Amino acid sequence: MNAYWQCLRGIVLREWLRFVLQRTRFLSALVRPLLWLVVFAAGFRAALGISVIEPYDTYIPYEVYIIPGLACMILLFNGMQGSLAMVYDREMGSMRVLLTSPLPRTFLLCSKLLATALISLLQVYGFLAIAWVYGVQPPAMGLLLALPALLLVALMLSALGLLLSNGIRQLENFAGVMNFVIFPLFFLSSALYPLWKMRDASQWLYWLCAVNPFTHAVELVRFALYERLAGLALAICLGLTVLFTLLAVLTFNPQHAALRKPG
Amino acid sequence: MNALTVQDLSFAYGPCQALCEVGFSLAPGRFAALLGPNGAGKSTLIALLTRLYHLQRGEIHVGGHSLRDAPRAALKQLGVVFQQSTLDLELSVEQNLRYHAALHGLSRRHTDLRVEAELARQGLSERRREKVRALNGGHRRRVEIARALLHEPRLLLLDEASVGLDPASRLGLNQHVRQLCREHDLSVLWTTHLLDEVHADDALMILHQGRLVASGQVDALVQEHDGDLGRLFAGLTRPTATGAPA
Numbered sequence: 360m361n362a363y364w365q366c367l368r369g370i371v372l373r374e375w376l377r378f379v380l381q382r383t384r385f386l387s388a389l390v391r392p393l394l395w396l397v398v399f400a401a402g403f404r405a406a407l408g409i410s411v412i413e414p415y416d417t418y419i420p421y422e423v424y425i426i427p428g429l430a431c432m433i434l435l436f437n438g439m440q441g442s443l444a445m446v447y448d449r450e451m452g453s454m455r456v457l458l459t460s461p462l463p464r465t466f467l468l469c470s471k472l473l474a475t476a477l478i479s480l481l482q483v484y485g486f487l488a489i490a491w492v493y494g495v496q497p498p499a500m501g502l503l504l505a506l507p508a509l510l511l512v513a514l515m516l517s518a519l520g521l522l523l524s525n526g527i528r529q530l531e532n533f534a535g536v537m538n539f540v541i542f543p544l545f546f547l548s549s550a551l552y553p554l555w556k557m558r559d560a561s562q563w564l565y566w567l568c569a570v571n572p573f574t575h576a577v578e579l580v581r582f583a584l585y586e587r588l589a590g591l592a593l594a595i596c597l598g599l600t601v602l603f604t605l606l607a608v609l610t611f612n613p614q615h616a617a618l619r620k621p622g
Numbered sequence: 623m624n625a626l627t628v629q630d631l632s633f634a635y636g637p638c639q640a641l642c643e644v645g646f647s648l649a650p651g652r653f654a655a656l657l658g659p660n661g662a663g664k665s666t667l668i669a670l671l672t673r674l675y676h677l678q679r680g681e682i683h684v685g686g687h688s689l690r691d692a693p694r695a696a697l698k699q700l701g702v703v704f705q706q707s708t709l710d711l712e713l714s715v716e717q718n719l720r721y722h723a724a725l726h727g728l729s730r731r732h733t734d735l736r737v738e739a740e741l742a743r744q745g746l747s748e749r750r751r752e753k754v755r756a757l758n759g760g761h762r763r764r765v766e767i768a769r770a771l772l773h774e775p776r777l778l779l780l781d782e783a784s785v786g787l788d789p790a791s792r793l794g795l796n797q798h799v800r801q802l803c804r805e806h807d808l809s810v811l812w813t814t815h816l817l818d819e820v821h822a823d824d825a826l827m828i829l830h831q832g833r834l835v836a837s838g839q840v841d842a843l844v845q846e847h848d849g850d851l852g853r854l855f856a857g858l859t860r861p862t863a864t865g866a867p868a
Contacts, residue, residue: 362727369724373710373717380712452708459672460725461697467725613674 366462367470374474378481388437388482389489392429396490400425412553414585426495427581428550430483430505431512435573437482438516439541441475442524449524458613465608472521472604476513483509501584508583511596512576518603525610548574549581572599623686625650625699625777625809626671631680633666640666641832644680648811648825650776653803655820655840656813658829659859664813665705667829668781671811672702685776698726701770705782707762711755715746715765718754719772726773733772740768743802760791767799777809778802784819792819817851830859 378384404421415423448454457467487502497505523536545551547564548571558565568574575592582589626648633641641663648654658664669675671682673693682689685699709718716737723733741747744764754762763783770778780799784792796812796819803810812819820826820840828836835858836843840851847854 361729365724365727365729365733369721372724373713373721376713376717377710452704452706453710455672455674455704456708456722457725458674459697459700459702460727461694462725462727463694614669614676 363462363466366460366466367473370457370467370470371474371477374478378478384440385482385485388433389486391436392432392486393489395425395429395432396422396493396495412555414582414587414589422490422493422495424553425551426487426490426497427584428548428577429490430486430509431550431573431577431580432545433483433486434476434479434509434513434516434576435541435545437475437479438513438518438520439523439536440520441472441517442520442527442536444475445471445521445524446527464611464613468521468608468611469604472514472517472607475517475520476510479513479517480506480509483513497584498586501586504586505580505583508579508593511593511600512580515572515576515596515600515603518600518607521607522603522610525607525612544571544573547571548577550574550577572596623650624648624683625652625685626811627681627683628667628671629681629683631667631670631677631682633663633670633675633678639832641670644829644832644834646827646834646837648777648809650809651803651807652825653800653810653812653821654825654827656811656827656829657815657817657820657855658813659815661831662815662829662859663832664815664829665781666832668702668704668779668813671779672700673697698773699776700779701773701775701777702779703763703766703770703781703783705785707766709754709762709765709769712753714751714753715741715757716750718765719769722769723772728773736772736774740771743771744768744798758791759787760794763787763791763795764798767802771802771808775808777811780810780812782813782815784814784816792816817855820851828855828858835859 400422445454448457457471458464460467523540527536547567549568550573554565554568554574557568572595575589575595578589579592579596582592624647628647629645631641631644632639644663644667656664656667666675670677671684671689673689673696677690682696684696687695687699689696710721713721719737719740720733723736728736738747741750744767746761746764746768749757749761754765757765766783767778778799784795787795799810799812800821802808814820822841822844824840826836826838826840826843827834836854844851844854847857
């Protein structure tokens with residue numbers, strides 16, 4: 360058991376070291392949602408009034424509404440960036456070091472997912488701290504209760520990232536992930552606007568948003584931040600995390616990961 | 623018990639046969655050279671030995687443990703230096719070693735001892751805190767060897783480890799690995815396509831177009847072929863119209 364613990368510790372520590380060494384990665388992870396919060400939200404505040412909806416008890420400014428969506432945006436980009444790192448590791452050969460460990464590959468991959476998720480959480484709380492200073496202040500207990508919700512969402516999106524990376528043969532193909540995964544997941548969700556607004560605009564867009572897993576991720580975090588439990592969102596996120604992880608492990612082909620050119 | 627036993631190993635990339643019924647064994651404490659021109663199947667063989675590829679046909683035993691049935695026990699016996707560097711350039715020498723130790727489940731105390739010992743053995747103790755990016759090619763290879771030996775394997779695989787090094791570093795690396803082999807009863811499988819890296823008393827396997835075309839001690843094989851390793855190698859790996867070994 361100690362061997363497993365040491366291995367998990369080592370993988371998390373490596374992610375942490377890489378994260379610390381790549382300060383620009385941390386900054387860019389913060390700049391993106393902060394731009395949305397400070398610039399985009401300021402512009403939209405006037406245009407988009409938010410009525411009283413769950414889990415909020417009163418009318419809220421738009422900045423308050425988009426905080427959970429932006430927190431999940433960090434997790435989404437990091438999950439996909441994790442998959443980019445997997446493809447990069449594969450091309451640079453460092454994936455081979457991981458795979459020649461005597462511990463089971465399922466454990467190694469799950470450890471990698473957990474490591475990515477934990478690093479993402481640091482960035483989310485960095486963002487929430489700045490948002491707090493900016494004036495968006497969810498209840499302190501909500502910030503604590505959101506931790507397991509954020510961890511679950513981070514794991515779900517990291518598993519999705521790993522699943523996608525299994526299908527990507529080359530680093531250059533990763534741009535497609537941006538266009539076909541990140542943007543649709545983000546914009547067709549409740550991250551930026553409540554679903555009832557979307558229903559007013561278009562019924563079929565509303566349904567797309569309603570079935571989007573990212574919507575449920577955002578709602579799980581939104582409710583947790585305000586000390587409420589979104590049962591359906593929790594069940595969906597749990598189920599999808601297990602499903603994505605299983606599929607990612609099953610479709611992981613060390614042959615793709617190890618050597619791209621037969622010698 | 624052999625450090626490595628390969629039996630009837632075949633592997634294909636779809637319709638393209640990369641290895642065909644390859645079999646050999648390596649005794650403990652022995653330095654073996656695996657020679658082959660580019661595309662002979664050496665990297666495929668290394669990928670199979672390190673379980674990066676799934677076995678299709680045949681068996682591999684490392685230290686008596688089947689790679690198919692007991693992969694964990696087999697991989698514990700195996701240290702590997704890949705052709706392409708697999709070090710994390712942004713991390714320090716010591717951080718790279720500690721990461722590897724963790725992947726092998728070594729305890730913190732054991733890791734401290736092993737990192738200390740391997741850094742000293744490779745003459746890298748003074749450079750432990752330097753980023754790998756700051757090291758030259760020869761030193762990077764030494765870090766990779768230190769890393770491969772951290773978990774005290776009985777078998778060290780080096781896949782064209784001298785590629786990209788200047789002649790002096792290449793010679794130094796070869797001598798260093800031979801010394802490890804002699805002094806620590808370590809078995810070494812050294813794949814290369816450079817004949818000057820092979821010594822007369824080495825075990826030698828020559829791979830060509832996925833087949834093992836020669837196997838034995840270098841001086842004995844050379845004697846059978848006009849007393850010259852170059853002619854032996856050229857004769858056995860001559861391209862043929864049919865694609866079969868000459």
